[in-house]
Amino acid sequence: MHLERTHNHTWRKIKNALAVGIAFTSGIFVILPLGLVFFYLLINGAGSINWDFFTKLPAPVGAAGGGMVNAIVGSLELLALAGVIGIPIGVLGGVYLAEYGSARINALLRFLADVLNGVPSITWGVVVYGLVVLRFKGFSAYAGGLALALIMIPLILRTTEEVILLVPNGYREASLALGVSRWKTIVHIVMKTASKGIITGILLALARIGGETAPLLFTAFGNRFWNHSLSQPIAALPLQIFTYAISPYDDWHRQAWAGALVLVTGVFCVNILVRILTRGRGASVV
Amino acid sequence: METPEQTVLERLERGTAPPPEAELPPARTFEVKNMSIWYGEKRAIDNVTLDVAANAVTAIIGPSGCGKSTFLRALNRMHELTPKTRMEGTVLLHGEDLYATAVDPAIVRRRVGMVFQKSNPFPTMTIGENVVVGLRLNGVRNQRLLNERLEKSLRMAALWDEVKDDLHKPGTSLSGGQQQRLCIARALAVEPEVILMDEPCSALDPIATAKIEELIYELKTKYTIVTVTHNMQQAGRISDYTAFFYLGRLIEFGPTTKIFTNPSEKQTEDYITGRFG
Amino acid sequence: MIAAKHILGTFDEALGALRNNVLMMAGLTERSLERAMKGLFDRNDDLCATTIADDEEIDQLEKQIDKDGVDILLRFQPVASDLRRVVSAMKLSSNLERMADQATTIARRARKLNRHPALPEVDLIRPMYDHAMSMFKDSVDAFTREDVELGRAVVSRDEKLDDLNRSASDKLVERMGRDPGQLRGYLNLIFIGRCLERVGDHATNIAEDAVYAANAEDIRHPSLATAT
Numbered sequence: 001m002h003l004e005r006t007h008n009h010t011w012r013k014i015k016n017a018l019a020v021g022i023a024f025t026s027g028i029f030v031i032l033p034l035g036l037v038f039f040y041l042l043i044n045g046a047g048s049i050n051w052d053f054f055t056k057l058p059a060p061v062g063a064a065g066g067g068m069v070n071a072i073v074g075s076l077e078l079l080a081l082a083g084v085i086g087i088p089i090g091v092l093g094g095v096y097l098a099e100y101g102s103a104r105i106n107a108l109l110r111f112l113a114d115v116l117n118g119v120p121s122i123t124w125g126v127v128v129y130g131l132v133v134l135r136f137k138g139f140s141a142y143a144g145g146l147a148l149a150l151i152m153i154p155l156i157l158r159t160t161e162e163v164i165l166l167v168p169n170g171y172r173e174a175s176l177a178l179g180v181s182r183w184k185t186i187v188h189i190v191m192k193t194a195s196k197g198i199i200t201g202i203l204l205a206l207a208r209i210g211g212e213t214a215p216l217l218f219t220a221f222g223n224r225f226w227n228h229s230l231s232q233p234i235a236a237l238p239l240q241i242f243t244y245a246i247s248p249y250d251d252w253h254r255q256a257w258a259g260a261l262v263l264v265t266g267v268f269c270v271n272i273l274v275r276i277l278t279r280g281r282g283a284s285v286v
Numbered sequence: 287m288e289t290p291e292q293t294v295l296e297r298l299e300r301g302t303a304p305p306p307e308a309e310l311p312p313a314r315t316f317e318v319k320n321m322s323i324w325y326g327e328k329r330a331i332d333n334v335t336l337d338v339a340a341n342a343v344t345a346i347i348g349p350s351g352c353g354k355s356t357f358l359r360a361l362n363r364m365h366e367l368t369p370k371t372r373m374e375g376t377v378l379l380h381g382e383d384l385y386a387t388a389v390d391p392a393i394v395r396r397r398v399g400m401v402f403q404k405s406n407p408f409p410t411m412t413i414g415e416n417v418v419v420g421l422r423l424n425g426v427r428n429q430r431l432l433n434e435r436l437e438k439s440l441r442m443a444a445l446w447d448e449v450k451d452d453l454h455k456p457g458t459s460l461s462g463g464q465q466q467r468l469c470i471a472r473a474l475a476v477e478p479e480v481i482l483m484d485e486p487c488s489a490l491d492p493i494a495t496a497k498i499e500e501l502i503y504e505l506k507t508k509y510t511i512v513t514v515t516h517n518m519q520q521a522g523r524i525s526d527y528t529a530f531f532y533l534g535r536l537i538e539f540g541p542t543t544k545i546f547t548n549p550s551e552k553q554t555e556d557y558i559t560g561r562f563g
Numbered sequence: 564m565i566a567a568k569h570i571l572g573t574f575d576e577a578l579g580a581l582r583n584n585v586l587m588m589a590g591l592t593e594r595s596l597e598r599a600m601k602g603l604f605d606r607n608d609d610l611c612a613t614t615i616a617d618d619e620e621i622d623q624l625e626k627q628i629d630k631d632g633v634d635i636l637l638r639f640q641p642v643a644s645d646l647r648r649v650v651s652a653m654k655l656s657s658n659l660e661r662m663a664d665q666a667t668t669i670a671r672r673a674r675k676l677n678r679h680p681a682l683p684e685v686d687l688i689r690p691m692y693d694h695a696m697s698m699f700k701d702s703v704d705a706f707t708r709e710d711v712e713l714g715r716a717v718v719s720r721d722e723k724l725d726d727l728n729r730s731a732s733d734k735l736v737e738r739m740g741r742d743p744g745q746l747r748g749y750l751n752l753i754f755i756g757r758c759l760e761r762v763g764d765h766a767t768n769i770a771e772d773a774v775y776a777a778n779a780e781d782i783r784h785p786s787l788a789t790a791t
Contacts, residue, residue, distance in 0.1 A: 170406040174469070177364060178420035178476055179396030188423055192410045519640055546642045548779030559645050560574065561567045 038264065045261030048254040053262075058224050058240075064251040068259055070226050071240035074141075077227070078220060078236055079206055081145025086152030087202055093153070094160025094198075099186055110161075113154040124150045125215035133219060141227060141234040144220025148209045155208065159201030163194045200274050207270040211263055213238035237263055313340040315480060315510040316361060321375035323356055325368060330356045332534040333375075338480075338527075343502060343511045345525035345542065347518060349557065353534040354514045358482050361512065362398035363391040379480075396424065399473035403485040405465035407457030407472070414453035416468060420476040435475050443471035444501050463494025470501065481505065483513040487520065499524050518558055522546050530554045574639050578648065581631050585652050585659075588624040589703045591617065592659045595666035596699070596762065600692050603673035603755065606681060611670040621663040628656035644776075651776035655706065658765040658772075662699070665758040665765075672751045672758075682748050687734055688756050691727045695759045698724065698766040706773035711780075717770035718782065724763035731756050 052067045059066030097106050128147040133139055167190050175185040191198065213236075216222070221233040222243060237259055244256035316338035323331040331353045338344050338361075346354045359365040361377065363384065377384045384394050407416045415422075417439050418432045426432060436453075440446040445467045449460070460468060466486060473481060483502075487495040502511060502524050515521050521528055522542060529539040530553075538545065538554040549555045556562050569575045595614050602610035632653040635641060641649055676682070698717050705714035732753050739749045771783050 168406070170402060170404060171408060173364065173367065173400075174402065174406045174408070174472075175419075175423070176367065176392075177362065177395055177400035177402075178423070178473065179392045179394075180420065180423045181392050184423050188419075189408060193408070195410070518642065522642065547646065549643055555643050556567065558642050560569050560571055562570070 041257065041261045041264055044254075045257035045259075048258035049261065053255070053258055057226070059251075062249060066255075068235075068237065068240055068255060068262075070223065071235040071237045071259070072262070074220075074223065074227060074235040075210060075237040077141060077230075077234060078144050078148060078216070079210060081141060081230070082148035082152055082209060083202075083206065085146060086149035086205070087156060089149075090153045090156025090205070091160050091198060091202075093157040095164060095186060095191065097157065097161040098164035099190070110158070113157050116154040117158065120214070121151055121212050122214035122217070125218055128215070129218040136231070138231065139219060139221035139233040141220060141230040141232065144216050144234060144236065145230075147215040147219045148212060151209050151212065151215065152205045155205045156201055159204070160194075160198050163197030163201065164190060166197070167193045196277060200278060203270055203274050203277075207267045210270075211238055211267060213242050217242075314338065315340045315380065316512075317376075317378040317381075318361075319376045319378075321357070321360065321373065321377065323353075323360060323365060323374075324372045325356075326370045330534055331360070334531075334534075334536045336529060336536055336539050338510060338512055340510050341506055341508070342526040343506050343513060343524050344527045344529065345521035346512065346514045346529045346531060347516075347521050347557075348531035348537075349562075351533075352531040354531050355484055356534075357531065358484055358512060358514050359400075361480070361482055362395050362400055364395070364400060366391065396420075396476050397478050398480045398482060399476065399478035400482045400484070401466070401469050401473055401486050403488055405462065405469050405489070407460070407465050407468050409456065409458050411457055412454050413449050413457050413460070413468060416457040417471050417475050420472060424476070435477075439471040439475040442474050442505065443467045444497065444504075445471055461494070463490050463497060466490060466494070466498060467501065470498075474505075478509070480510045480512065483511065485514055485516060488516060495520070518546075530557060532557070571639070574635075574641075574645075577631070577635050577639070578645065581628065581635065581649065581652050584624060584628050584631065585655055586703075586707065588621060588628065588656060588659050591621050591624070592663045592666070593696075593699065593703075595621065595663050596669070596696065599666040599669040599673060602670055603676065604685065604689070606677045608674055608677055611674045611677075614670040615667050618663055618667045621660060625656045625660040629653055632656075647776045647779060651706070651772040654772045655769055658768045662762050662765045665762050669755050669758050672755050676748055676751050679748055682745065682752070684735060684738060684749065684752060687731045688752060688759065691724065691731060691756055691759045694720070694724050694727060695762045695766065698763050699769075702766040702769040702773065705770050706776065709773070709777035711774050711777050714770040714774040714777070715782065718767050721763050721767045724760060728756050728760040 052065065053069075054067060054072065055069050056065070056067035057070055058068065093109075097109055101109070124147045128143050128150070132143040132146060136143075171189055171193060172185055175189045176182070180189075216236050216239050220236055220239065222239040223233045223235040227234040241256045241259040241263065244252035244259070247253070314337045318337070319335050321331055321334045322329065334357065346358060348354050356365055360373065361384075365371055365373075373385065379394075379397065383389070407413075408419060411419060414436055417436050418426075421432060421435060437446060437450075440449065445464060448464065449455075449468075452459075457465070457468060466489075470481075470486075487498050490498070499520065502513070505511060506526075513521075513525070525542045527540065528542045528545040530537045530545065530549075530551075532553060538549055538551045540550075545554060546558060549558065569578075595617055598610045598617075599614045601607065602614065632649050635649050636646075639645075676685075698720055701713055702717045704710065705717060735749045735753050735756075739746055742749075771781075774780055774782050
């Protein structure tokens with residue numbers, strides 16, 4: 001066998017360069033729209049980001065000025081509500097799927113969760129409208145939180161389950177062989193080992209629902225003022241952006257841009273946080 | 287009966303030859319009777335009866351798929367973790383039935399510890415936390431007791447001197463052989479009566495293996511040890527009794543010297559001399 | 564009685580080579596003894612000289628067998644029957660080497676006897692020779708065929724050889740008294756008798772090793788206390 005170059009070699013080099021070029025170009029095409037969106041937001045929104053935006057309530061209709069502080073705080077409140085409901089159910093459900101149950105039931109549950117993950121989020125809004133808003137005769141933060149939670153649950157369920165399944169069986173066996181009970185093994189060993197992955201799943205779910213608008217349309221409904229009780233309507237950043245964007249007022253358009261920029265930046269930061277968390281010790285799962 | 291203290295000279299004076307090895311019946315830790323285990327439809331263990339001697343090392347040898355690991359795991363009910371297992375027969379630990387309906391498997395496993403083929407210190411814990419995790423998760427809170435057991439177990443596992451200044455480092459920062467000794471310390475910390483070892487050295491280099499064999503030798507004065515091994519020279523080196531399994535059946539069981547110099551069964555002889563397997 | 568082959572072919576080859584060397588050494592030793600005694604009975608100095616010269620080959624074989632044995636122990640870590648066979652082969656080689664040395668001694672003494680007129684008393688040691696040689700052949704047979712009964716039988720015949728030796732020695736001593744002129748000749752014959760008696764002892768050792776190799780039974784030195 002010769003080690004010298006043959007003419008095949010040149011042709012292979014060309015093919016190689018071509019493949020690299022195509023991959024590179026495709027990558028650019030993917031990143032470009034994202035970059036453009038962010039850039040556009042930055043141009044249109046950065047000008048309206050000021051102290052007022054983060055501290056003032058919306059001005060009366062038609063008047064200039066004001067801010068979105070109630071929407072920002074409202075979004076955070078809704079996230080907290082959704083988290084309180086959705087995180088425990090999602091995580092425990094994921095643990096159940098991974099550790100307990102029978103093969104057939106689990107396959108069914110997984111299928112259902114995957115289906116629910118694909119359901120348009122407005123559907124959840126409608127469901128909660130029928131179940132809660134109509135029954136209690138009013139829009140409320142509870143309803144908004146519940147709708148968001150329902151979106152979160154199948155998401156966290158699946159990510160938790162996958163991450164727990166990734167924990168090597170050797171750790172479970174080692175713990176059980178020490179005479180530690182099953183549930184303690186799951187909580188103190190398995191979940192602890194998978195903790196990074198579980199937290200990542202939760203953060204990503206929070207980032208996802210943070211930007212959901214449709215389910216909040218007929219549950220939280222939005223509020224131009226401070227929300228004083230969770231059984232009252234509450235403002236949320238995406239909702240506010242929607243309301244302002246379709247309005248005829250230029251000032252509100254400006255603020256909508258700013259709001260969108262803040263929202264995207266928030267999601268961006270959460271993802272960076274996730275990256276930082278998953279960078280750590282080598283023995284992490286996910 | 288001659289005592290070990292009598293010297294050769296005294297024996298010569300009395301004109302008798304040295305006595306044969308004292309044939310005291312060894313105390314029995316496990317009594318296994320007619321054990322059969324099925325995984326679904328497949329029979330993995332076929333009517334095995336044997337007694338495991340106390341304060342001795344019993345080695346289990348045999349070709350792949352002969353049921354050695356299944357048998358070992360049945361001694362501390364770990365085989366029940368596999369779905370669809372069924373067991374018949376009895377296993378007595380110092381006379382108590384391990385499989386009685388009222389018995390909690392977790393309690394069994396506290397008395398019969400296990401060390402696995404691939405060392406598995408918990409990655410989220412430090413060395414110190416790894417050793418005492420069995421105690422802590424079983425409800426022991428007394429810090430002084432935990433520290434005592436920590437040092438005692440690491441000393442017994444011949445690891446104390448190497449790690450005593452590094453107890454805060456992650457368990458996975460040790461070498462392979464050290465990790466395995468850490469797992470042994472972890473098993474010792476809950477003060478079991480028996481230690482089961484499933485091919486403890488197969489993933490280790492010769493020096494680490496030798497250290498663990500030396501450790502097994504020291505441990506057997508206090509514990510009963512049952513070990514599965516593929517390495518017949520190792521079985522010959524460390525064990526007092528050897529059981530040869532084939533296709534789920536116990537073919538032969540006896541003192542290691544007999545099994546390795548003059549086994550009774552032809553299958554045993556063929557396996558250990560490398561004529562099949 | 565060698566069962567199926569080892570999975571490791573080189574192991575079988577090594578064991579086979581060791582065995583062949585032992586058999587060859589046994590054959591050469593047998594030949595040396597026969598030559599030496601024939602040189603005595605037929606008063607043939609050439610045969611004696613050949614015996615003495617061939618001893619070197621046998622010594623080299625002993626070294627080879629020991630080296631090969633250690634090599635097998637090192638490389639293959641044999642157990643059970645394999646281990647017993649290797650250890651016995653090495654012990655056999657040392658017994659055979661000493662038997663060959665006895666043959667050399669017999670040859671030297673025969674040469675000395677041949678310088679003087681023939682002694683009719685030479686026939687006194689013929690039965691000893693026959694007995695010792697049959698013990699030798701049977702002991703090697705027992706080893707080759709792993710025949711435990713034959714091995715035991717050889718061990719029990721050693722006593723008879725000792726008796727034969729004693730009675731031949733006694734007769735020769737008596738002759739020495741009656742005919743002091745032939746003292747040197749009679750002494751040489753007594754020594755040759757002793758060599759043959761030692762040949763019988765070595766054959767006994769070989770038979771005991773053969774029983775051990777076949778059976779893991781150590782039938783040496785049966786004591787009053789143990790009945791193995």
